[in-house]
Amino acid sequence: MYHRVLGLIFVSLCLCQAPMQAQDFKLFDRDVQIHGFASQGFVHTSDNNWLTMNTSGFGSGEFTDFGANASTQITDKFRIGAQLYDRNLGGLGRWHPTLDWALATYKFTPWFGIRGGKVKTVMGLYNDTQDLDFLHTFVLLPQSVYPTDLRDVTLAHTGGDIFGDLPVGNRFGTLSYTAYAGHRNDSPYGGFAYLVNSDGGTFNSFGGLQYGGDLRWATPLKGLLVGVSRMNEDLTLDFLIAGTDFRLNSSSDWTNQYYGQYSRKKLVVDAEYRRYWTDLGTQGVSMIEEDVRGWYVAGSYHVAKRVQVGSYFSHYWLNYPISGLLSSGTGHDYDKVITVRFDPNRFTNIKLEGHFMDGYGLPDQYPNGFYAANNPQGFKPNTNALVIKAGVHF
Amino acid sequence: MKYVQAFFAVAGWTILLGASAVAGDVKVIANPSVKVESISARELKSLYLGEKSSINGTHVEPVIERRGPAHEAFLRDYLGQTDDELQKYYEALVFTGRGSMPKTVSSDAEVVAYVAKTRGAIGYVGTGASVEGVRTLAIADSNGGERQLVTRVEPKYPLDLQKRSIGGTVRLKVFIAANGSVDHVDLLGGNPILGESAVTAVQKWKYAAANSKTTMEISVPFDPSR
Numbered sequence: 001m002y003h004r005v006l007g008l009i010f011v012s013l014c015l016c017q018a019p020m021q022a023q024d025f026k027l028f029d030r031d032v033q034i035h036g037f038a039s040q041g042f043v044h045t046s047d048n049n050w051l052t053m054n055t056s057g058f059g060s061g062e063f064t065d066f067g068a069n070a071s072t073q074i075t076d077k078f079r080i081g082a083q084l085y086d087r088n089l090g091g092l093g094r095w096h097p098t099l100d101w102a103l104a105t106y107k108f109t110p111w112f113g114i115r116g117g118k119v120k121t122v123m124g125l126y127n128d129t130q131d132l133d134f135l136h137t138f139v140l141l142p143q144s145v146y147p148t149d150l151r152d153v154t155l156a157h158t159g160g161d162i163f164g165d166l167p168v169g170n171r172f173g174t175l176s177y178t179a180y181a182g183h184r185n186d187s188p189y190g191g192f193a194y195l196v197n198s199d200g201g202t203f204n205s206f207g208g209l210q211y212g213g214d215l216r217w218a219t220p221l222k223g224l225l226v227g228v229s230r231m232n233e234d235l236t237l238d239f240l241i242a243g244t245d246f247r248l249n250s251s252s253d254w255t256n257q258y259y260g261q262y263s264r265k266k267l268v269v270d271a272e273y274r275r276y277w278t279d280l281g282t283q284g285v286s287m288i289e290e291d292v293r294g295w296y297v298a299g300s301y302h303v304a305k306r307v308q309v310g311s312y313f314s315h316y317w318l319n320y321p322i323s324g325l326l327s328s329g330t331g332h333d334y335d336k337v338i339t340v341r342f343d344p345n346r347f348t349n350i351k352l353e354g355h356f357m358d359g360y361g362l363p364d365q366y367p368n369g370f371y372a373a374n375n376p377q378g379f380k381p382n383t384n385a386l387v388i389k390a391g392v393h394f
Numbered sequence: 395m396k397y398v399q400a401f402f403a404v405a406g407w408t409i410l411l412g413a414s415a416v417a418g419d420v421k422v423i424a425n426p427s428v429k430v431e432s433i434s435a436r437e438l439k440s441l442y443l444g445e446k447s448s449i450n451g452t453h454v455e456p457v458i459e460r461r462g463p464a465h466e467a468f469l470r471d472y473l474g475q476t477d478d479e480l481q482k483y484y485e486a487l488v489f490t491g492r493g494s495m496p497k498t499v500s501s502d503a504e505v506v507a508y509v510a511k512t513r514g515a516i517g518y519v520g521t522g523a524s525v526e527g528v529r530t531l532a533i534a535d536s537n538g539g540e541r542q543l544v545t546r547v548e549p550k551y552p553l554d555l556q557k558r559s560i561g562g563t564v565r566l567k568v569f570i571a572a573n574g575s576v577d578h579v580d581l582l583g584g585n586p587i588l589g590e591s592a593v594t595a596v597q598k599w600k601y602a603a604a605n606s607k608t609t610m611e612i613s614v615p616f617d618p619s620r
Contacts, residue, residue, distance in 0.1 A: 033495060035488050073494060076453040081491045101491045110445050120490045128490050135482050135489075165445055222474060222605060263479070302478065346481070393485070 030072045038066035039133045039391030046384040048360060049374035051149060052090030052194060055385065062090050063389070065131065067100060080104045085131060090374075091198075092149055094189045100131070101156060111167060116160040122178040122214045123229040124257045124272050127154050132393075137268075137300035137310035138339050139353045139389045144294025144316035145257070145274045149191030149367050154231065154255070157182030157210045174218040181211035184233065191367035196239045198373030199364075204238040208250070223264045229257040237280055248280040248287060266302035270312075271295070290366055291319040306343040313337075320365050331362035333369070348392045355385035420468045423528040424516045425509050428452055432532035435606045438472050441516065443483065444493045457497045457508055457517035464502060464520040471572065471607040472518075472533075533609050544574065544602055549595035551616055552587055561618040564589040566596055568610045574601040588616045 024033050043050065044059030053060035064087065071081025085100035087093035103117035120128035129135050130146045140148060159182020166175040185207035186192055193203035216227030233253040239246055259272040273295040280288040298312030314335040321328050339353040360379050361368030370379065422438065424430075430449055440446040442456050459465040461477070469475050475483070487493030497515075499505055502523035509515040510527035519525065555561070564584030569577040579596050581589040592614040 031494075033488070035495070037489070067489070069489065069491070071488070071491060071494060076447050079494070083489065083491065103491050105492065107447075110440065115491075129486050132486070132489050135486055265476070393489075 027072065030074065032070055032072045034068065034070050035394060036066070036068035037132065037134060037391065037393035038064075039389055040064050041139060041387060041389035043388075044386045046382075047380040048370055048383045050383060050385060051369050052092050052371055052374055054090075054374065059386075060090065062088055064088050065093070065133075067131070069100075077107045078105070087131075089148065091194050091371075092189055092191065093187075096187070096189055098187065109164070111164040113163050114160060115163070118156055118158045119161055119180065119182065120156050121154055121180065121210075121212075121231075122161070122163075123154055123212070123231060123255075124214075124227075124259050124274065125261055125270055127229075130155070133389065133391045134349055134393045137308050137341050137351075138298070138312065138337065139351045139387045140337075140355075142272075142294070142296035142298060142312055142314035142337075143335060143369055144296055144314040144333070145272050147191070147367070147369060149194070149369055152186040152190040152192075153184070157184055159183060159210075171220060173220045176216050176218070177213065179213040181209070184208060184210040184235070192237075194373075195367045195371060198371060200241065202240040204240065204245075206235065206237045208233060208235040212255075223262055225261045227259050229255075229259075231255040233278075235278075235280070246282070248282055251279050251281060251284075251286070253278040253280075268300050270298045289321050291321070292366070293317045293319075300339075306345075308339075308341040310339045310341070311337060316359075316361065316368065318362050318366055318368065320362055329362050329365065331366075331368070332359040333361050334358040347394055348390070350390045351388070353385075353387040353389075355383070355387065357383040357385070419521045420464045420471070420518045421521055421523075421525070422516065422518050422531045422533060423506065423509050423525050424454075424531055425511075425513055426527075426529050427513045428454060428516060428529065428531075430531065431529075435472055435533055435608055438533065439474075439606075442473055442496070444487060453514045454516050455497065455512065455514050457499060457505055457512075457515055459502070459505060459518070460498050460500050462501070462520075464518055464523075467520075468518045474605055533607075543599060545598075545600035547595045547598040549588075549591045549614060549616070551618070552591055555585070555587060555616075556618045559618040560585070560588075561616045562588060563615045564592045566592060566612050566614060568596055568599075568612055570601050570604075570608050570610065572604055572607050574603045576601070577607070582611065585616075588614075592616075 024031055041063030042059055042061045043053055043055045043063055045055040047056055049056050053062050067083055067085040069081055069083035071079060073079045082102035083100040084097050086095060086097040088095050099118055101118050101120050103115050103119050105113060105115040107113035122128055124145065126141055126146060130141055130151060157180060159180060161178055161180040163178040166177060168175045188203060192206050196203040210231060210233050212231035214227060214229040216225060218225050231254065233250060235250040235253055237248045255274060255276045257272060257274040262269045276292040278290050279286050294316045296312050296314040298310065300308055300310035302308050316333040318331045336356040337353060339351060341349055341351045343349045360370040360383065363370045363372045363379065422433065428449060429452060433449065437449065441454055448454055469477060469480060473480060484495050488495050497508065499508055502519040505517040505519050506523060506525055506528055509517045562585050565582040567580040567582055571577050576597050576599050579593045581593055
């Protein structure tokens, strides 16, 4: 509890400050930049508890995160940096700080660069910035494509990227590519661990090889961006149930994502589609298959210099066809959202958001914001949510 | 509840309409260590978006203004972004480990002072700003200074000069707006009377639209025998 109070005090103090500046200092004659952010939220829901918080009574303020980074340009083409991140979202995160990213980048030319370390994964419009609340109009990005309880799954990999902007000629816009390979290792305080542990099991680990790429085209039509991302994985899920150790390996695990964004003056319209398929089993026997499909259409508009409004429709659908360990079934969550964002100054923001949800996925079988452990009374078909969040960054 | 949802949805999507515009003009300046006389609009954009970090082998450090008419004009004409979009772009780079926040100052005078003292620095200021101690760079179009001419108005040959067989070529600098219209024309060289005629005609020319404002240097010949 005292962490929450400290978080609230910190954010409140920051919000009252005059505009803050990033901190720069010299180290071995190099300029080092320090940046950071923090946010505190509150969620109240009409019926079901959401995102592992007890939201359906008075509401929950267990919705805090913060991060800080340091980076420096070593030479014209070489830079290094690292960021720490910590969050507490109901039963997720639990104030355990993580190394969010730590990487070295060498850019040979505008069309070819390499980076290595723990690297945020480029995937879709917002995968790599999904924790950076201050960059987005919405408190919660569409959960059908960017589920905050499963952020570990796609957020970063420990490995390397190649990237660049391909010269396709001025008349054809800009084509940017990223290809990567590395290792994914889920946090024991993430959504999968929470589901396994709350079902009476003991989560040991979930992770493995992850590789893929992203290709995006800033088209000649000003403001129009389209792209496609692909991720392949070779994963192992390790957990205990009633003293028995289960190690499930993926025979097939991939994600496809297609996206587009159009921005014109004060208007931004986004649309994305993601399909995730996995087949986990042991000794060649399939035990868990999941087919998760999500898409959304979102729009945001600056009604004044410091005021934005936004809305999105998020469509989530899950098919869970194999009844190896668990029962089969399908589930959905259709979420209609409206948001107002107010920025008192360049470094702070306050958001007010309404969610009107139809459905709750398959809470016993796959994490999707709704968990049976938080809803012992059972689920009601609809959930309305009021979300308030204040943030600061420098 | 359905009525409430419908109200919010309609209100939200209805409000997603509108537009605004700002006005201004800028010149691009660089530290004398940056050994170029001109830079293309595309190069300039690449430098400010962190896609490139050098010109002709010289490391370049962009400087931005926090606000003001020069800042607004630069964003509109050369980066094609609003201030909010640019800040978010930089912040996304900074918080994912892919770039740094550029040096930010508050006024034209501060930009000039910083650029003058910092090796490799490049910045922008209003056209009226004093630029002592820095180099002013010409901006060429990203297609090697060429933009497609859509409408051409031929200059009138002054009769007195034609009768006296006085001809020659005048050189002009043409400032073309993003929409293709000619903002203004400077006479760089040649007979001033022929030049005046050429300027009058070129001001009526129309070019193909582009992503940003550009400048071009052109030559207009006057042949008394034709």
